[in-house]
Amino acid sequence: MCGIIGYIGNTSATPILLEGLRRLEYRGYDSSGLAVLNDGGLVIRKREGRIANLAEWIDREPLAGNQGISHTRWATHGGVTDANAHPHCDQSGRLALVHNGVIENYRQLQEELAAKGHTFQSETDSEVLAHLVGEAFDALDGGSLAPRNRLVEALRRALRQVTGTYGVAVMHEAVPGVIVGARRGSPLVLGIGKGEHFLASDVGAMVAHTREAVYLQDGDLVAVEGDGFEMTTLGGGRAGYEINTVDFTEGDAVKGAYPHYMLKEIFEQPETIGDAMRGRISRTEAMPKLGGLEMNAKELRAVERIVLTGCGTAAHAGMVGEYLLESLAHLPTEVEFASELRYRNMPMGRDTLVIAISQSGETADTLAALRECQRKGHRTLAICNNVASTIGRESDGGVYMHAGPEIGVAATKSFTSQVTILTLLGILLGRIRHLSTTEGIEMLEALESIPEKVRAILDQSDKIKAIAAKYIDAKAMMFLGRQYNYPVAMEGALKMKEISYIHAEGHPSAELKHGVIALISPEVPSVFIAPDDAVFGKNLSNMEEVKARRGPVIAIGTEGNRELAQVADDVIYIPPCPDFLSPLLTVIPLQLLAYHFAAQLGCDIDKPRNLAKSVTVE
């Protein structure tokens, strides 16, 4: 949450910062700001609302300067106002700071600073950090320390006083030509260019300028100049680092001809599902090959139980995984929201394997749950998209999604990639336990046919658009499914509410009678996910119950089914597939349905209100 980009080099900083902010806007977009340092000193501009507001101001009054820091905000402490936007200054007004994270003890620190005469311009925790750094800088002897080292040491001293998380960048008028940064719990990447350097929350912000990157580790501090950088630690020693080549290009993160990233990402799914299984299937052994797990067949056989964890859409993928692992591998499996798991004292035996699922690999609750399970001695795996992420790095092994950047705040392609990987894992664990070669091959072939079937569903986008138009006045919506498609119902409801703001609920179809049915009315359509599977007949009866109460029904069913059209008002058909693969198909019409509702309601699809792409605060 919140995005940071800093630049120092031999060209004008402002256009680079604004472009970087646009690329980071998915991390938060309620306000933005920048600080530029030039011969005239520090100039700060910040504005409530979208980055376009800030850009428009800078167009009118351009800013010169070859170094700057900037920020796009998702509010945690203090409302959405110009004053609460970053950068924040210290008491002297000569130091500027941008921060991503949460300073948990800021109230106590603020009181202590206020007692010393500090006054604050905002309601944020981040401003307190700016004051702390400024105070430490002023207290250090400028005579005995080089200016750069004085600023690094001031940041170090300030950070030692805070509890919480940070990705932070700081500049000071008295130290031109230097930006210092640090990270703990919130990502920060150093970009290395020719005579220029970048500091950003995400490589996407600087990939147009350089593909050489150093991912800071928790506890790292960096002093960046145009022609070099120095990495140290919070403890004061030298920090080791590795220079990585970023594996995606500027073009991976553009919308192209699509009106929204979300639509582009929905349409990418035939490729991304294929990429999630590419090189991971051995036909000769009739087995998935998941080398990244770092576990041999003997170790995998010793696993007695699996706990899957994640948040939001990743948790829904985990719920599908629960059904998959239980039925394909006969392994007891549980899913727990990471925000609950981290504080729960769940009894977990020695042979419990924990799998964290996260597109970004930076979700604070998922990371905390992973760390808690590691503290208890469990082996942890990750299913991540972001290869350089903290969760990816800290887990004992895992499987990368290779889905390319997902920019739309509503997760789409990451869900199907996660489910594809969980399917591979289920088949693998099943094969080393009880599945025969023939069964393994049949399952893998069925999985390999999924991308083509997804394409056939995407071809129905216009039909789904027309269904959205028909129900556009819905007061609320129900999403109902059973077994493998109960989690898909939850996911369909999440998509609908997060981008269209229509109240939506996802439930197991049979739960209707236990209370939910009270909400059914002609203004509340129900979406039944009812492919031709083992529970089709049961779903059909639940549909009849809704129809009997004058509730409109939209059904997701299997091509060739004749019964659905007799009960449902509208049917969207998916190609036939085995039960265990159906979530990979049934979710696609639900993503499109939410998209078309939101588009027709004029919602800001890629940047829904109150949300941010990566939830890096608790």
Ligand code: M6R
């Ligand atoms: O990056 P992660 O997969 O860890 O993110 C988890 C959730 O924050 C995310 O799936 C969120 O629920 C999406 N906005 C849903 O569309």
